[in-house]
Amino acid sequence: MNHLKTSIRSRENRRRRNFVVKLVLLVILDYIYLGNTFLNPLAVRFPFLLDLVRALIFVLSANLVISLGRIITLRFYLQKTADTKVLPNFVIGIDRISAILNVLAILIGLMLAFGIKPLEFLTSITIVAAALALLTKDYITNIVNGLILMFSEQLEIGDKINIGRNTGFIRDITLINLVLKSETGEIILVPNSLVFTSDVINYSKNNTHQVVFDAEIPYLNHLQLSELEEQLSSSLKDFKDYVTVEGAQLNVLERRSESLLIRYQFPILSGEKEVEIKLRKAINQAFLNWKNEQRKD
Numbered sequence: 001m002n003h004l005k006t007s008i009r010s011r012e013n014r015r016r017r018n019f020v021v022k023l024v025l026l027v028i029l030d031y032i033y034l035g036n037t038f039l040n041p042l043a044v045r046f047p048f049l050l051d052l053v054r055a056l057i058f059v060l061s062a063n064l065v066i067s068l069g070r071i072i073t074l075r076f077y078l079q080k081t082a083d084t085k086v087l088p089n090f091v092i093g094i095d096r097i098s099a100i101l102n103v104l105a106i107l108i109g110l111m112l113a114f115g116i117k118p119l120e121f122l123t124s125i126t127i128v129a130a131a132l133a134l135l136t137k138d139y140i141t142n143i144v145n146g147l148i149l150m151f152s153e154q155l156e157i158g159d160k161i162n163i164g165r166n167t168g169f170i171r172d173i174t175l176i177n178l179v180l181k182s183e184t185g186e187i188i189l190v191p192n193s194l195v196f197t198s199d200v201i202n203y204s205k206n207n208t209h210q211v212v213f214d215a216e217i218p219y220l221n222h223l224q225l226s227e228l229e230e231q232l233s234s235s236l237k238d239f240k241d242y243v244t245v246e247g248a249q250l251n252v253l254e255r256r257s258e259s260l261l262i263r264y265q266f267p268i269l270s271g272e273k274e275v276e277i278k279l280r281k282a283i284n285q286a287f288l289n290w291k292n293e294q295r296k297d
Contacts, residue, residue, distance in 0.1 A: 062105035093150030158251035
């Protein structure tokens with residue numbers, strides 16, 4: 001079972017329930033705005049109420065369209081993508097785009113609430129908008145490059161990379177920076193534009209076949225991921241002819257309030273299915289042994 005895929009699906013199920021709630025709320029607002037309700041006499045005394053309700057209807061409608069597009073896109077992606085090929089980058093990219101579109105919808109909604117026509121407003125500040133575009137050119141470039149990185153398969157969250165003088169594991173991809181964590185624990189922020197103008201070495205991507213093992217573990221105060229990584233790596237020593245043990249790495253894909261979603265991956269020199277099955281059994285057994293030790297402690 002792929003825990004990353006399961007985690008994404010559980011979150012999407014919650015979003016679908018929220019979608020239904022927002023749809024019901026939109027129907028109620030439409031009825032209040034268009035029907036003969038208590039809003040009509042109030043609108044005579046307070047004309048701004050109509051603009052406010054119209055703005056709420058627009059923001060909610062836009063949010064529903066964005067949410068529907070997000071749900072359909074992720075559903076199609078999860079159905080068409082193999083378990084081991086599911087990238088957390090893709091989900092982050094969809095989330096970032098949804099957030100940008102929702103912010104734009106809220107800004108337009110605020111204009112409608114104050115009785116401002118968005119198209120007329122945009123044409124009236126054309127010169128100011130051009131000046132702002134020039135001033136924020138670097139930020140816009142970083143945002144575009146960040147979105148490209150999120151949907152790229154070249155760099156993935158958890159990969160160990162070297163860029164310039166910095167070496168570390170990718171922990172997050174934001175709209176502005178690529179967040180790295182060095183082996184000594186420092187957090188390194190690399191501007192997204194720098195990734196496209198520098199030589200990047202990805203130690204986690206090579207010509208060998210990668211075996212990926214995802215698991216969910218409880219979040220405990222005494223939890224030592226280094227011990228788990230050492231125990232999993234020791235289970236590979238019997239397969240030295242097939243595995244590059246030095247290339248094995250353990251990464252945290254997601255942090256929750258009560259658990260961690262981890263990924264252990266390592267390169268193998270042979271893509272034979274039988275070898276991969278034996279390796280997965282060894283890793284599963286080592287993981288179960290570690291969990292039993294944790295329970296005893």
